[in-house]
Amino acid sequence: MSESRISKRIAAIAESATLKVDAKAKALKAQGKDVISFAAGEPDFATPAHIVEAALAAVRDPKNHRYTPAAGLPELREAIALKTKTDSGTEVSATQVTVTNGGKQAVYQAFAVILDPGDEVLVPTPYWTTYPEAIKLAGGKQVDVFAGSDKDYKVTVDQLEAAYNKNTKALLMCSPSNPTGAVYTKQEILDIGNWVASKPNLWVVSDEIYQNLTYDGAYAHSITELVPEIADRTIMVNGVAKTYAMTGWRLGWMVSPVDAAKAANNLQSHLTSNVSNISQRAGIAALTGDQAPVKDMLLAFDRRRQLAVNELNRIPGLVTPMPKGAFYVYADVSGLLGKSYQGVMLNNSLELADFALEKAEVAMVPGEAFGPSGYLRLSYALGDDQLLEGIQRLQKLFS
Known part of the structure; x- marks a missing residue:
């Protein structure tokens, strides 16, 4: 079907970048890949x-x-x-x-x-x-x-x-x-x-x-x-x-x-x-109703937030400010760009995210989805063990 059959207004809509990356990660998991996804902004907890x-x-x-x-x-x-x-x-x-x-x-x-x-x-x-x-x-x-x-x-x-x-x-x-x-x-x-x-x-x-x-x-x-x-x-x-x-x-x-x-x-x-x-x-x-489950989830998010920032900032050239809210960290990866890793030159955060998914099986959303290149968004709304394992893969990849 040619694009001309679709209205220009709707054809101009871009697919949600976060859902696109998350879908790709889930597809790779279905193929047996050990993918850790930081893509979707979705708590890993069950509804209270x-x-x-x-x-x-x-x-x-x-x-x-x-x-x-x-x-x-x-x-x-x-x-x-x-x-x-x-x-x-x-x-x-x-x-x-x-x-x-x-x-x-x-x-x-x-x-x-x-x-x-x-x-x-x-x-x-x-x-x-x-x-x-x-x-x-x-x-x-x-x-x-x-x-x-x-x-x-x-x-x-x-x-x-x-x-x-x-x-x-x-x-x-x-x-x-x-x-x-x-x-x-x-x-x-x-x-x-x-x-x-x-x-x-x-x-x-x-x-x-x-x-x-x-x-x-x-x-x-x-x-x-x-x-x-x-x-x-x-x-x-x-x-x-x-x-x-x-x-x-x-x-x-x-x-x-x-x-x-x-x-x-x-x-x-x-x-x-x-x-x-x-x-x-x-x-x-x-x-x-009872707000206690919200407080419990918040304590877990806080623990993961500190873990994510502390571990990410151990990667040379990467800068991650400590966020005060939500459940995301937004890493400035400009210090990693223009360099070659495993023989691959990374020029922007889109290339970096693709490289990390291919080489380390870690899914992240590149800054191009949110504005300028040079950044990565990682959601820490996932289990503690997966959170640490995913970041350790990145540490190894970019050491």
Whole structure:
């Protein structure tokens, strides 16, 4: 089938780089290869038992076998509004909540609701791979604002101001960050929020899906918590996938001003109708039930985070800042490039990632998926033994 048979809009979408690498790793495993994959941002833990039990009970209740409101179950929307007040420091009503099929749909709908063709979105870089495609699908243009390892991957107000122009419609914020794990400080968020407040027509899309995964006393401040006057032009996206080990349940949400929420609900009513009622019932149990399993998972992530950074930084020429959140490390591998290993010259991080997969059977996502070359993202949301074994293979490969 020729590409001309497919719409230009859809043909221009790039496959998710993280899922592509993960799929390749799984295919190699199926062939008997001993591949260790740092690719997918997916906790290795089972979904907590009380959440699973809530879903089993929901399956047996006939009321969950029917359509429910497109915006989500009222009980879940209330629980999300309470979480937003508790964790994001922002008072919202349930009418501002749209329950979505995972965080990705929330991101897509957020941009679809506010962007017109030609509108620009300031995107701190490195960025999650789905942002560019969601912005393009909405007719917008992404404007990268880059901060490297020397800045702990965090952009400044001066950088944002330099990138701002009359076409700028929105600023994307993601703290803790995917792919870097960077967490903006309270003052940094306050400064950026005050800058946004000085731009009367500028929206903020705040991706907060990792907000409960922070370390070393860091706290993921929401921009609306610190600068509440911009709440009427801020859309917060979130979900249960990362915090509760529920990636496969496909349950996310967006919290937005009433007019944006109404527009998103209208879009969703045609796009997907309601989210699976079983997943929604599980989501209620996740948000309102026992939080002890979350704390246990966080302790494990913290242990793995420190192990990953300490071991990676033993590789000469590789620099990995200690992340304060999420479950990723973002290694600066520029010191490894332009060199030959086992007779192979590595010119960029894409070549380096392919080389590591072929020679050491270690799967990582190259920086090209998140912005500039010269970096590798490794998820440490996998077992401790595999984590150490994978990094030791890299140490041997690049020694």
